[in-house]
Amino acid sequence: MGIASLVPLLFAYTAQHTNTLEVTGVRNLNCGAGDNQVTNGYVHLQNGNLFFSLFEGKDEAKNNGLVVQFEGGPGASAFDYPFIGAGPCQLTPDEEPSLSGLTPAPYPWTDHANLLVVDFPIGAGWSYNISDQFPGSTSDFAAEEFDDFLQVILKQWPQFQRQPLILSTLSYGGTTGSHIASTVLERNNAVRDQWWNSRVIKQFDQILFGNPYADAMSEIYSQWDVMCNTEPKGYNETICSHFRDDLTECLDKLRYIDEVENTKDLRLSAVESCVKSIEIRFEAPLYNRYNKKERKCYPTNLCFWWMGKLTELMNSPEMREWLGVTHHVERWWYAGPAMIRFAKNADHMQSAYKLLTPVLEAGTRLLAYSGLEDTMVPYIGTFSWMNRLPNSNLRAFRASEAQQVSNDLFKGTVIKPGSDFTLIGVRDAGHLVEQTHAALMQEMVRQAVQGKNYNPLLVIPNTTGNDD
Numbered sequence: 001m002g003i004a005s006l007v008p009l010l011f012a013y014t015a016q017h018t019n020t021l022e023v024t025g026v027r028n029l030n031c032g033a034g035d036n037q038v039t040n041g042y043v044h045l046q047n048g049n050l051f052f053s054l055f056e057g058k059d060e061a062k063n064n065g066l067v068v069q070f071e072g073g074p075g076a077s078a079f080d081y082p083f084i085g086a087g088p089c090q091l092t093p094d095e096e097p098s099l100s101g102l103t104p105a106p107y108p109w110t111d112h113a114n115l116l117v118v119d120f121p122i123g124a125g126w127s128y129n130i131s132d133q134f135p136g137s138t139s140d141f142a143a144e145e146f147d148d149f150l151q152v153i154l155k156q157w158p159q160f161q162r163q164p165l166i167l168s169t170l171s172y173g174g175t176t177g178s179h180i181a182s183t184v185l186e187r188n189n190a191v192r193d194q195w196w197n198s199r200v201i202k203q204f205d206q207i208l209f210g211n212p213y214a215d216a217m218s219e220i221y222s223q224w225d226v227m228c229n230t231e232p233k234g235y236n237e238t239i240c241s242h243f244r245d246d247l248t249e250c251l252d253k254l255r256y257i258d259e260v261e262n263t264k265d266l267r268l269s270a271v272e273s274c275v276k277s278i279e280i281r282f283e284a285p286l287y288n289r290y291n292k293k294e295r296k297c298y299p300t301n302l303c304f305w306w307m308g309k310l311t312e313l314m315n316s317p318e319m320r321e322w323l324g325v326t327h328h329v330e331r332w333w334y335a336g337p338a339m340i341r342f343a344k345n346a347d348h349m350q351s352a353y354k355l356l357t358p359v360l361e362a363g364t365r366l367l368a369y370s371g372l373e374d375t376m377v378p379y380i381g382t383f384s385w386m387n388r389l390p391n392s393n394l395r396a397f398r399a400s401e402a403q404q405v406s407n408d409l410f411k412g413t414v415i416k417p418g419s420d421f422t423l424i425g426v427r428d429a430g431h432l433v434e435q436t437h438a439a440l441m442q443e444m445v446r447q448a449v450q451g452k453n454y455n456p457l458l459v460i461p462n463t464t465g466n467d468d
Contacts, residue, residue, distance in 0.1 A: 018046040021152050024324025029055075031089035031102040036110065040323045043149045047136065048122030048129030050149045053079075053323070054157075055087050055115040058108075065113045065164035065205075065449035068150070070120040072171025072213065074139070074347065075339030077125030077332070078117045079314060084306050085438040086115060097309035099318055107442035113166070113449045116153065120146055121176070123338035125314075128329045137341035139352060143179035147187055154200040164205045164449045171377055171431065174212025174368075175352040181207060182355035185362055206365040206448045207356075211377040211431050214353035215385040217254045220274050221247070222381030227285070234285040234292065234375055243276070250274035258351045267346030274349065291373045291430025304435070307334065353385045360391040365420040367444065367453040371429030371436075372412060379425045383415075386423055393421035403457070410440055410456040418455030 023041040030036065037056040042049045056062050069086065070078045083091050086109045089102035109115050119125030121142040122135035129135050136142035154161050169177045181204055191197040213219050224247060227233065228240035235243070250273040257266050275281075281289070288294040290303050297303040301311075313319055314332040325332075342348070360366060368386060370379040387398055393416070402413040402425070413425040426433050426440065434441045444454040 018044060019148055019152055020044050021156050024326075025322065027322055029087075029089050029099075029102075031104050034058075036088040042127075042326065043152045045122070045145055045148050046133070047145060048133045049127060049326075049328075050118055050120060050122060050145070051126035051128075051323075051325070052116060052118045052149075052153070053082065055082060055110050055117070057110050057112070057114045058088070061110060061112050062114055063159070063163065065166060066116055066160045067109060067113050067166040067168050067208075067445055067448070068116045068118065069168045070118050070146075070173060070176075071124070071169065072173045072176075073124065073335055073339050074121060074142070074172050074176055074342045075124045075337070076171075076335050077119050077314075079119070079125055080306065080310055080334070080432075081434055082115065082117050083310060083313070084432075085434050086441070087117075091306050091309050091313065093305055097313040098316065099313075099322060105438070107438040109442055109445045111442065112446040114160070114163075118146075118149065119336075120149070121338045121342075123341065124336045125334075126323065126325050126329055126332060127336075127338075128326070130328060135338075135341075137338075137345050138347045139176045139179040139342075139350075140183075142176060143183040146176075146180045147183050150184070151200055154202055161200055161202055164451065165202060166206050166208060166445070166448045167204045168208040168210075168445075170210030170212065172213045172348065174209050174214030174377075174382075175348065175350065177207060177209065177212070178214055178352040178355045178359075181359045181364065185359050203362060204359075204364050205451065206367065206453070207359075208444060208448060209366065209368040209382075210433055211370050211374050212368055212382060213348070213377045214356075215351045215381070216270075216274070216349050217251055217258070217351065218381040218384040219377055220250060220254070222378040222384065223375065225380065226375050226378045232287065232292065234287060234289070236286075239280060239284055242280075246273050254349060254351075257349060262350065264345055267349040270349040271346045285375075288430070289375050290432070291371070292375055293373050293428070294430070301334070304432070306435075310334070351385070353389055357390050360389075360393070360421065365453050367422050367424070367448070369424040369426060369433060369444070369454075371431060371433050372425045372427055373429060374431045376431050383423060386421070391421060393419060397421050397423075405456045407456070409443060412456070414456050417457050418453055420453060422453045422455075424454070424456065 025040045027038050028035040029038050039054040085105050088108045090105040095101040119127040188201045191199050224243045227235050253270040283298045288297050301307045402415050412427040415423045447454045
């Protein structure tokens, strides 16, 4: 039975009817690899409206599980992943950015699971709010909106209540994702023993964190370290000295926020010491911050070949009609208004990773993976906070050495492979592992819906080629 047959009568959105779903279209996406069913729509919440596309798993994969994908930023659209390899059809450098110009993705996640792509938080991509709606501008409040969204989805498609639920995100998703997982667990626990409640009690079986920014202290220090102390150095000595002069004050402010008091004013004060100008962060480096093996790029939209093509595709009348996008959103932006809201609240000055302790103790697995060439959210920063995160697997994680692995599918390092608390470093990958290592990401998803963290020591035969 296809997803389209499960869509009931649509709800009309009014200011009085929140937490409702509007399906804007059930489409077939065909790029030469057969029909792939996609359901597009909005979940209308009190504070705004979250746009989603549900890519149905191929054949029996629709029964395997649901992978929920959103991006970092905060405020970046999630629609890069489905069109650079995770979905059944992808953009390519040589084809036109149109529905007819898409080509079959060689390693789509939909071969193994359903893929739910959501423009989160409100204001990212096609998601929007109107003048009398005030969406969350910090990760904690935005997480409540995400939970409201997820509840609507789970009630609309009840088969997902019985399937593995995977949360997949990257970059600043390490912060927003930690809040989301924590909020879902807290709300579950709050009603678990009630005799009657309307909530679907469902927690994440696994979290997939790609190059995750989850701890401001770890990331800021590690960025300075890889840019100024590791060859090839990304900054000249003048800029490194400028960083070094502010580092102690920055870390002291962040420790105070983390250990004593967390207010907007204190976070904004930390920004003054911790965050450099756009020019220093992106124009001054001697190489591509997202992948230090690539040449320097500025502005940042030039750092990814697909960025311009994706923007053109999403803003085309053809795509707007295909998605059924509301006229409230005049233009799709990869990084939307949500980024400005979160920046004004200095949301990134926090240690969100600590929220994961009860989530992991409740049985959720964590697999963090990181491109080793990324200097925006370096591997060593992720290792730092994972090495301090209290949970039942921490002692074994700390006692384990990083293993070097090299096979047809994976080259890099791994700590505690196949355990419920695993860190992977991917050689020759930058900030978006999906873009350069699609086969590897597909295998992570395949094992996730089977109830396992990916283990690179278990060699999977590669019969369709090597993207490494």
